[in-house]
Amino acid sequence: MTIAERDISSSGFEELALLSLSSGDYSCLPELMVRLMNRFADQYVSVSMPSMRVGTLTPEIMDQIKRVRKTGFTVAPEAGTDRLREVINKGISEADLLDTCRNAFAMGWKLIKLYFMIGLPTETGEDVEAIADLARKARNEAGPLAGRVQINVSVGTFVPKPHTPFQWERQLSLAESRERINRLKSILPRKGFKLKWHDPDQSFLEGVFSRGDRRLSTLIEQAWRSGVRLDGWSEHYRLENWQRAAEACDMDLDMYLQARNPEKPLPWDHLDCGVEKDFLVREYHNGLNRVYTPDCRTQGCQKCGLCDFKTIYPVVHSADRPPAVKAGHPSIEKTRAGNQDRVFSCRVHYTRLGDSRFFGHLEILQLVFRALTRAGVHVLYSQGFNPSPRVSFSPALSVGVESECEYFDLELPRPMTNQAEVAARLNMELPPGMRVTGIGIKPEREPEALLVEYTVTPVNALSDKQRESIARFLAGEHHFVERVRKNRKKQLDIRPLVHSLETEDSALTISLISMQGKAGINPKDILREVVGLSEEEVLLARIKKNRVAIFPANA
Ligand code: SF4
Known part of the structure; x- marks a missing residue:
């Protein structure tokens, strides 16, 4: 809780x-989830977990996960059949998995990710095909909503690891891995399913x-x-690079994927991880014979050799009494119910200069959301299952373009x-180049048209030919360029959209008219279509948005 508290307040992350x-496997997980959600639900911080073992995702945990927003839901059946799950001592059945999926769909999840491995010891073609069957059954658990939910099946090739019971097993060859993945591709229905593979x-x-x-080590150096x-x-x-390096070292890489003889020493036998080799051999045979080994935390020591029961022994925590689930913050509940009495808006003006011009629009959104959280500015959140801050941004600026005059609008409870103090707090949290220049009133209505002024500094001084091209453009009444929208070509007259275009030394000052709901242009279009710069010169030109004004000025 202490780490979570510190990291959320210092990062502003919402997950x-x-x-x-x-x-x-953490025995206090349900209690921890309740505590985390009690602490952070008011701030709309959601809690997520990586792939979970089926059976550990109880309805209580799912209930906690969805309190703020439904984060990804990944479960790991790992094998398609109960038989193969017994071999790997998974301890969960198909019925367990389907129960989990049914609960998740009933609680509103629309997407479940299932993680499987191919090439597990004793796997047959039937086990591979069962992966697709299980995915189909999982989707059917959505009942009448099955047509609206999706199952993402994620598949990776089993890689035997040292110090595990399957350290002697062979790994699938490249051809076998590809063939099994292709088999899955061919049998998994397209609608409602997505297959991803490592x-x-x-x-x-x-x-x-x-x-x-x-x-x-020789191979690594050679590569x-x-x-x-x-x-x-x-x-x-x-992979070819590694295969060539292996040839140069006279090494056979396929050999490393082969089965190992349990009677012979292994390259890592001199390393002691605490678990005895005899135990691994026993577990290996138990696995192949589908003999279940229980969890030693709850069902007694299985004698793996790790614990000396003096300094090393299993410690299983459990909370005396789970904490009570705290109701959400009243303002959140009100907002969610669409019952917010009053909403107060304001407009925050900021710059995007220097290296911050390389942030994409989505990155700007995240930076601002997190800066608001860190600065302690409480904004309202949208309703629904995926609440997001009610912050809207000025139209997206191209990556690489600087600006003195961006803004975002906040909706506040x-x-x-204390605008000046909030601006100062935000400036402490924003990255260099992004700086709040003022906080004011959000206009009731956005103007119909705006005049936007840019300065452009190309990498090379303008040639006489380029200056003539600009003069010709300004002297004309029309200048048509081709635009492709939704695969259809259109002619756009850009001349009326250019209010002025001045050259001074090697810089240009361009004023463009931007009209609400109509196709517009940006300074890069002018550099390309009017000045005649190459694509590379357009990318290298330094462009800055200086000011925005209502157009016409007396409107
Ligand atoms: S209790 Fe310790 S020694 Fe026994 S099986 Fe568990 S980890 Fe191994």
Whole structure:
């Protein structure tokens, strides 16, 4: 709770994720969820968890998750059949999974992600096909709403790991992984389902390094020398590069994916993780024979060798009494019910200068939302299952364009009386280049037309030809350019939209008329269509929006 408190107030994030390999195994999870939601629901901070084991997502936990907004819902059946789940000692049945899905749909979730592995020990074609069957059954749990819900099936190739019972098992070859994924692609219906898979090429290399030995250090060096970099990013990852490096080192990578002989030493046998090898052998055979090993936290020690029961022993926490669920903040409940008595609006003017010009519009939204939270500015939230702050922004500015005159409008539960202080607090929280320049009244109606002035500094001085082109444009009454909207070409006369276009030394000052609800132009269009700059010159030109005024001035 202390960490959550500190991190939310210092970051302004609206989502808190409980991350671990298996958050659902934490015995105090229901209590923690209630405490977190009691503390943060008023601030619209939602709580999410990564993939959960089926059975740990109880209706009580789901109830807590949805108190603010329904965050992603991922469960991990891991295998398509009960038989294969018994092999991996999953301890959950198809009925458990379907119960969880039914509860989630009943509570309003529309999307459930199911995570599976292919290539688990003893897997057959039937197990692979059962993944699609299980996804279909899960969707049917939505009952009459089944047509409106979606199941995302996520599949990864099983990579045997050292110090686990399946450390002796083989991993699927590249061809087998691809073939099983293709099989799933062909049998999973398109409507209502989406299949995502982990790239088998990446799983292959993970498998090599997962159970590798010290010879792989030579491979890493060779790959690096041949130019391999940033492989964690899929756009940079090329398995061929590693295969070429392996050839250069005279190594057979496929060998690392093969089954290992339990009688022979393993490359990591000299490393002691506390769990005894005899236990792993026993568990390996138990798995293959589908003998269930219970959870030692609740059903007694299974003798894995980890605990000495003096300094290392299982500690299972449980709260004496779960805390009571606190009702939401009255103002939130009112807003949700659409019953907010009064809404007070204000307009915050800010700059976007320097490096902040490279933020995209969505990033600006997030930066402002978080700055508002950190600065302690309480705004109203939208209604519905996915509440968001009632903040609206001036039209999106192109990435790379600076501005002295952006704004966002806030809807507040009470009037803002300390504008200067709020501006100062926001300026402490906004990144360099973004600076609040004033807070004022939001106009009742937006003007029909605006005059927007930009200055543009191209990288190269304008040539005589470009200056002539500008003069010709200004002397004319029309200048038609082609626009493609929804795959249809249209002619747009841009001349009436340019109020003035002046050149001074190497800079241009452009005033454009922007009319509500009508097609407009931006300074980049002028640079391209009128001045005749190349695409690269357009991208490199420094553009700044200086001021915005109502047009015509006496309107
Ligand atoms: S109680 Fe300790 S030694 Fe026994 S199975 Fe659990 S972790 Fe292993």
